[in-house]
Structure formats: C-alpha cells, structure tokens
Amino acid sequence: MTPVVIAGPTGSGKSALALRLALACGGEIVNYDSMQIYRGFDIGTAKPSRADRKAVPHHLFDIIDADEEFNAADYARIALPVCDAIDGRGRVPILAGGTFFYLRALLSGLPSMPGRNESIRARIRRIAAAPNGPMRLHRWLSRVDAVTAARIPPPDRHRVERALEVWITTGRPISSWDPPGDDELPSLKIALRLDRATLVESLDARVEAMYRTGLVEETAALLRRFPRSARPFGAIGYREAAAVVAGELDVASAIAETRRRTRAYSKRQLTWLRAERNVHWLDAKNREETFAAALRLLTEVRS
C-alpha cells in the first residue's frame, strides 16, 4: 500500500487534512516535520492537539529532546520501519509535515556517506572563526573537491562544512557519492495550495495566536532544561521567544520578526515543492472541497 504524503506551505491546513483522511480511510499519521519531532516544543510548532492525537495514531512526534542530535538520515532510518509497521497492520501511512528534505531522505534515501563527526566539525569551525575563515575553507574545498566547491557559494557555511567533513573522514569528495536517483518510494503526494494573500494573512494570525497562548512561557520553561544553543531554539518563533526571555527583544518586535521568518519559510517551502514531481496540487481555500478531492485521489490510487 502506497503511503500518502500531505505537503504544502506551513499554515495551509496539512495537519487537519491528514487527520480527516486518516479517520476516513483507516490511516495513521507519520510526522515529517523536523521541529515537531522535539518534545515540549508544542505551541511554536503548531503540534497536533492531544485530542487529535487520541483520535488517530500519530507517529514520530515528541521523540527526542532538544539537546539530542538528530538529522535527516536519522529520520529516514526510523521513519521507514514506522511506515512499514503501519502498512503491516493493513492501515495507511499518512505522512504529514513540512520538512521536505526529511521527506526526500525517507522516500529517496541518502547516499551511504558517513554521518556527523563533532570533533571534525569543531576543527572546521575553528578555522571558520578565524579572519577570512569561510574563504579559506572554501579554497580548501576547491583543492580537494572542485566540483562541490563550484556548486557551493563560500558563505554557505553549513554545506561547506559538511563537504569538508566528508572529505576529512573518508578521503573522498562528497560529490563522488551518487546523488539521490529518481527511484523514490512510490507514494501519493498531495500538496495544498493557497493564494499568497490568504496564506500570509492566516500565517500572521497564527503567529499572533502562538504568542497569545504562551509561546514565550513555553520557551522560558524549555530554556530552564536545555541550553539556548540547542537546535530547536533556532527555529522560527523559538529564536525570537528565547530573545524575549533573555531580555534582548520586546514582544512586539519578536512577533514582527517571527511573522517575517514564517512568511519567508513558507516561500522556501513552495520553491521546493514546485520542483517536486508527481505532486497533486489541491486548492486549500475550502476545507470540504479539499478533503473531498483528496479522498477521491486516495480511492483512485487504491483501486
């Protein structure tokens, strides 16, 4: 049975649609959102409610703590068996989320390269911090892997860092591993579309609501348990809320900044999705119609 993927920009109603589909067809929801993975980060990630999670089995939410290392490869590793198990029970895995890189890691797989190596990362970062560091790192990369260096701009520190990390640990350029091929796991991909003005409006309202319902308080509580340097504190909303807690930002500015980043994020998601193939786009303006259309697609695929 092919899994169903619900995609679309943040705030387009993916979770709600996934829930209704699950209820309608005996499905179980599998998260592919990089932030809803974290325990305790609820308000800012718009995590499904307790009631929703009781109504339908939800998987891969709240599986790690803020200070634990986790990445796309880890995700693919654990998500695959989860989907298989759902399938084994004769139910439909419904993937819902917004981290399309994680989704790709699951559906297409990642090359079998070595993972992260913190001590090597530390070494690289020491060089990066020196004057002209990023430039020097990029030049280093050019010498060992010209192909990758040509593709990655010097300021793109994350990618330069990873490419060098792979080189140092294996002695092989990262470009020598095959890029993900076209042979991805078959799935029914449904993407939600909303006109920009409507989307932005609902995004703004949602950010407002997050602060009103205690995003800053939630963040303050999490900061008592985890260092601010922990990954999810860099996420949209949490970065700003953490700044409020630290007294660096007033709430109004935090809201404005969170809105700005949310809008930019939704745009990036759309850019990714546009390049994605075999996507069934559905207008998300009317929930009933969207649901009906999605259901139709689903029954088509199953017959």
Place this chain on the structure above:
RNA sequence: GGAGAGGUGGCUGAGCGGUUAAAAGCAGCAGACUGUAAAUCUGCCGGGCCUAGCGCCCUACGGAGGUUCGAACCCUCCCCUCUCCA
C-alpha cells in the same frame, strides 16, 4: 509665537559637489537544497530601447528658482514633519 532637527526609491536609512539609478537592511520576486534543513545560501529588484554594451534614452533624492562645466549634496524662497521653549 520663539529655538532647533529634518524631508532620499514600497518602508527603514546612508550619502553631503563629479567615479550615484543613489550604500545597507526590510519587504517583493525567482532559485538552490547529498546527514544543522523552521537551517543555510544564491540571483533579480525605477522605466524604456536595442546593434544587448563596464551601451543609449527617460524619470528620480518635498516644491520652485539660483550658483556651478557639473547638485541628492551649496544658496534663496515656499510647503510639510518632528523635538524643545512659550
């Protein structure tokens, strides 16, 4: 009424005689995405023309004049904002 400060592209805001269609940021648009991905990064961004060039032509730094080879930058008057004293 008196004393200051200021009016710059959609916004914030630099520039203070030429190399300025005007820094930078934001917003906007397009894009990338091989283990940090809600991350990270790239390009475009007044308008028109074409022989497509470090090309040409318009329009543009509140308004109108002036000085100058040349003005967003200097002078004059006007209009408008803000702060302070009354």
